[in-house]
Amino acid sequence: MFLKDYITDVFNGVSSLLKGMRKTGYYFTHGKEIITEQYPDNRATLKLADRFKGEVVMPHDENNEHTCTGCTACELACPNGTIKIITKFDITPEGKKKKAIDAFIYRLEMCTLCNLCITACPSDAIKMSANFEHSVFDRSKLTKVLNKPGSKIKEGIE
Amino acid sequence: MYNQTDIIKDTTNLGPEGELVVNMGPQHPATHGVLHLVVTLNGETIKKIEPHLGYIHRSIEKMCESLTYRQFIYVTSRMDYLSSHINNTACALLVEKGMQIEVPERAKFVRTILNELTRIASHELWIGAMAMDLGAFTPFFYAFREREMITDIMEDTCGARLTMNYIVPGGLMYDIHPEFQTKVKAFIKQFKEKVTEYEDLVTGNIIFQSRTKGVGVLSAEDAISYGCSGPVARASGVSCDIRKIAPYDAYDRVEFDEIIETEGDSFSRYLVRVKEMNQSIRIIEQLIDNIPEGEFVGKTKNVLKLNKGEFYQRVETARGELGVYIVSEGATTPHRIKFRSPGFSNLSVLDHIAKGSKIGDLMATMGTLDLVIPDIDR
Numbered sequence: 006m007f008l009k010d011y012i013t014d015v016f017n018g019v020s021s022l023l024k025g026m027r028k029t030g031y032y033f034t035h036g037k038e039i040i041t042e043q044y045p046d047n048r049a050t051l052k053l054a055d056r057f058k059g060e061v062v063m064p065h066d067e068n069n070e071h072t073c074t075g076c077t078a079c080e081l082a083c084p085n086g087t088i089k090i091i092t093k094f095d096i097t098p099e100g101k102k103k104k105a106i107d108a109f110i111y112r113l114e115m116c117t118l119c120n121l122c123i124t125a126c127p128s129d130a131i132k133m134s135a136n137f138e139h140s141v142f143d144r145s146k147l148t149k150v151l152n153k154p155g156s157k158i159k160e161g162i163e
Numbered sequence: 164m165y166n167q168t169d170i171i172k173d174t175t176n177l178g179p180e181g182e183l184v185v186n187m188g189p190q191h192p193a194t195h196g197v198l199h200l201v202v203t204l205n206g207e208t209i210k211k212i213e214p215h216l217g218y219i220h221r222s223i224e225k226m227c228e229s230l231t232y233r234q235f236i237y238v239t240s241r242m243d244y245l246s247s248h249i250n251n252t253a254c255a256l257l258v259e260k261g262m263q264i265e266v267p268e269r270a271k272f273v274r275t276i277l278n279e280l281t282r283i284a285s286h287e288l289w290i291g292a293m294a295m296d297l298g299a300f301t302p303f304f305y306a307f308r309e310r311e312m313i314t315d316i317m318e319d320t321c322g323a324r325l326t327m328n329y330i331v332p333g334g335l336m337y338d339i340h341p342e343f344q345t346k347v348k349a350f351i352k353q354f355k356e357k358v359t360e361y362e363d364l365v366t367g368n369i370i371f372q373s374r375t376k377g378v379g380v381l382s383a384e385d386a387i388s389y390g391c392s393g394p395v396a397r398a399s400g401v402s403c404d405i406r407k408i409a410p411y412d413a414y415d416r417v418e419f420d421e422i423i424e425t426e427g428d429s430f431s432r433y434l435v436r437v438k439e440m441n442q443s444i445r446i447i448e449q450l451i452d453n454i455p456e457g458e459f460v461g462k463t464k465n466v467l468k469l470n471k472g473e474f475y476q477r478v479e480t481a482r483g484e485l486g487v488y489i490v491s492e493g494a495t496t497p498h499r500i501k502f503r504s505p506g507f508s509n510l511s512v513l514d515h516i517a518k519g520s521k522i523g524d525l526m527a528t529m530g531t532l533d534l535v536i537p538d539i540d541r
Contacts, residue, residue, distance in 0.1 A: 018369035025364045029301060040308065054315075056322035056340070084234035119237035119328045124336060133322065 057135040058118040061088075061111055063151040064132060070159040071152055073130035075106040079122035087116045095157075105158055109151040114144060181205055185522075189218045195292060196536030198510075207521045212514040216540050223541045227500045232258045232332060232467040235497070239487075240326035242504065243538035245285040246480040248277050251330040253487045256411055257476040258332040261469035261491060267458045270334030272450050275413040276347065277320075277329070279443040283354070284313040285481035286436045293433070293530035294365055297374055302364050309357060312350045319346065332467060334460030347451050351444055361437065375429035379516045379528030382427055389515065390508035393483025394435040395532055399427035405479040417449045432531040468495055482506055482533055506538040 044051070053059075065071050075092040093107040109131075123133060131151070141147060187200040197218035203211040223242060227235040236254045240247035252274055259266060291306035314324040319340040321327035329336050340346075365371055381391070386399040396403045404421040406414045422438040424431035469491035477486040483505025490499040509532050517528050 014369075021367045021369045021372075025368055028360055028363045040311075054318040054322065054340075056320070056337075057318060058322040082233070084230050084237060117237060117326070118323065120322065120336060121233065121237070121328075124331075 053135040053137070055135070056133070057137070058120055058133045059135045059137040060113055060118075060133070060139065061116065061122065061131050061151070062134040063109060063130060065153055065156055066159070069153060069156045071130055071156055072128045072159050073106050073109060073152065074128055074158065075104055076127065078125045078127060079131060082121045082125035084119065084121065085115045085117060087112050088122060106152055111149045111151050113139060113147040113149060182210065187525075189215075195534060198534065198536045198539070200513075202522065202525070204522060207523075209517050209520055209522060209525060212517055212525075214510055214513065219537050219540045221537075221541065224500050224502060228497055231495050232469065232497070235500070236330065236332075237326070237328040239502075240328055241537060242502065242541055243480055243482060243485070243506065243535050244325055245288060245535055246281050246482065247326050247328075248274075248281040248330065249478055249480040250485060251328065252278060252412070253476055253478040253480075253485050255330045255332050256478070257474050257487050257489060258467060258469065260476060261472075261474045261489070262332070262463075262467060264333045264463055265461045266334055267461055268455045269457050270459050270461070271412045272454045273335060273339055273459070274330060275417070276447050276450050276454075277317075278412070279446050280313050280316065280347070280350075282481045283440050283443050284310050286440050287313075289436060289481075289533050290361060290365065293533075294371070296526045296530040297371060299365065299368070299371065302361065305357070305360055305364065309350075309354055312346075312353065316343065316346050316350065319343065331460065333463040334458070336460075338459045339454075344451055344454070347447060351448060351451075354440075354444060358437075358441070366433075366437065372430065374524070375433060375527050375531070378429045378520060378524045379531065380426070380428045381512060381516050385512065385515060386427070389512040391483070391512055392505050392508065393479070393481070393533075394422075394432055394439065395483065395509050395512070397422060398424045398432040398435045400425040403484065405477050405484055409477065411476075411478060413450060414446075417446045419443075419446050429527045429531040432533075436533070466495055468493060469497070477503075480505060482535065482538065483509060502541060504538045504541065506534055506536075510534055510539055 063071050063073060075090055077090050080088045080090050089110040089112075091107045091110065092104055094102045095105045097103050118133070120133065123131060139147070183204045185202045185204055187202055189197040189199040199215035199218065201213040201215060202209060203213075221241070223238050226238055230238065236251050239250040239254050242250055258264070287306040287310040291303035291310075294300075294302035294306075317327060318324050320343050321329035321336075381395070381399045383400045386396040386401050391399070391401075392403050400423055402421060402423060405411075406419075407421050419442045422435050422442060424435050469489065471491055471493040473488070473490050475486060475488045477484055479485075484503070485505055486503030488501040488503070489497045492498040513529060513532060517525050520528070
C-alpha cells in the first residue's frame with residue numbers, strides 16, 4: 006500500500022506542476038494579454054483619473070483672479086497644519102477696507118492629500134490636481150505659495 | 164554602549180547548550196514590514212518566538228485625541244493600509260452612532276460595495292505575497308493584475324489608490340464616478356474568468372500543498388482564547404464574521420455564506436481567503452445594480468460633537484475584527500480613543516502554533532496569518 010501511495014503522490018505532483026506550467030506557457034505565447042505600464046516612457050500619453058489627488062492648487066482665470074476670500078476654513082479643516090493663510094486689508098475704490106489674502110502658503114511635504122480642505126472651502130477656490138511627480142532636491146521647494154503674484158479676488162465673491 | 168567585538172566576547176547571556184537565537188527582521192524581506200521576531204532554535208526546530216514591536220509606532224491613538232471627528236478618519240487609513248476603506252467605515256459608523264446621524268441608503272450601498280472591493284484587493288495582495296514567501300514568484304503578478312482593476316476603480320471614484328479617505332461621517336465625500344458601475348461589472352467578469360488560474364497555479368500545486376497542509380495547526384479553543392478573528396479563526400472552525408453577527412451598512416440586505424473550515428492549518432486559512440473572495444463578488448453582484456438614487460451624504464452639523472459617553476463599533480476588515488472605542492466628554496475631539504486591531508491578536512498566536520515546527524514552516528504560518536505591521540503597531 007505504501008508503494009502505491011508513493012507512486013500516486015509522484016504522479017499527482019508531476020501533473021499539478023504541469024498544470025501550473027501550462028498556465029505560465031499560455032501567457033508566454035500570448036504576449037498581448039499581458040498588461041504593463043511603461044511608466045517613465047509613456048508620460049506623453051499617461052492619463053490619470055480626473056479625481057486623482059496629487060496636490061492642492063488654486064485655479065486662476067485669464068484676468069489672474071482667484072476666488073479665495075481668506076476665510077481660513079481650509080486651514081481649520083486641515084489635520085496637519087499644511088495650509089497657512091496670511092491675510093491683508095485692501096482699500097477698495099470707495100475707501101473701504103476689504104479683507105483679502107496676502108499669501109496662501111501650502112506645505113506639500115506635510116500634506117496627506119486627504120481632501121478635507123477642498124470639501125471645507127465655501128467658494129471652491131482650491132482643488133486637487135493630478136500632478137504626482139513631486140520629487141525635488143531641496144525640501145524647501147515643497148513649500149509653495151498658491152496665489153499667483155499680483156492676483157486678486159474675483160468680483161462678487163464674498 | 165557595546166561595540167561589535169564586545170558582544171561576541173560576552174558569553175554570559177548564551178542560552179542552554181545547543182540553542183541558537185536568530186533575529187528575523189526588522190528588515191527581513193519575508194516579514195512584510197518592520198516586524199522583529201526573535202526565534203530560539205534547537206537545530207532547525209523552533210523552541211520559542213518572541214515578536215518585538217514598536218518599529219513603526221506612530222501613536223495614532225494619541226494623535227486622534229487632538230483631531231476633530233472629521234479629521235481623525237484619515238489617520239485610520241494608515242493603520243491597516245490594505246483595508247483602509249473598512250477602517251474609515253468603522254470610524255464613520257461610530258461618529259454616526261454617537262450623533263444619531265441618518266445615513267442615506269445610497270451611501271450605505273456604495274460603502275458596502277467599496278468595502279468588499281477592498282477585501283478582495285487585500286486578499287489578492289495576500290495571495291501574491293504569501294506565494295512569494297513560499298518561493299512561487301509568478302502568482303504575485305497574476306494577483307496584481309486583478310488588484311490593479313480594483314485600484315483603478317478606487318482611483319476613479321475616491322481619487323487615491325491606497326489611502327482613500329472617501330468615507331465621511333454621514334455618508335460619502337462625493338458621489339460615485341459615473342462609470343463606477345460599468346467598471347465594477349467589468350471587474351467581476353474578469354475576476355470570475357481568472358480566479359481559476361489561482362487554482363491551477365497555487366491551490367493544486369503539490370509543493371504548495373505539502374508546505375502548508377498540517378503546518379501551524381490552530382485549534383478552535385486556542386483561536387478563541389487568543390482572541391483571533393477573521394479568516395484565521397474561521398479556518399479553525401470558529402464562527403466570527405461581524406458582517407453576520409452584527410450587520411452594519413447594507414450587509415443585512417445581502418445573502419452570503421460565512422466560510423468556515425475546520426482543519427485549522429495553513430492550507431485551510433488559505434482556502435478561507437480564496438473562498439471569501441468569491442463571497443465578496445456575490446455581495447457586490449447583489450448590490451451593484453440596485454444602488455438607490457438620492458443623496459450621498461446625510462445632513463450633518465458643521466462642527467461635529469459626540470454626545471457624552473462611551474461608544475464602540477466593530478467591523479470585519481480583511482484581517483478580522485476591528486473595534487473602535489471612543490470616550491467622549493462632549494467636546495469636538497475624542498477624550499480617549501482605542502483601536503482593537505485584528506493583527507495584534509493574530510500575531511500573539513504565532514508563538515503557540517509555530518512552536519515545535521521547522522523554521523521553514525514559520526514562513527508558511529506567518530504568511531497565512533496575514534500580518535500587516537502598521538495595524539499591529541499603530
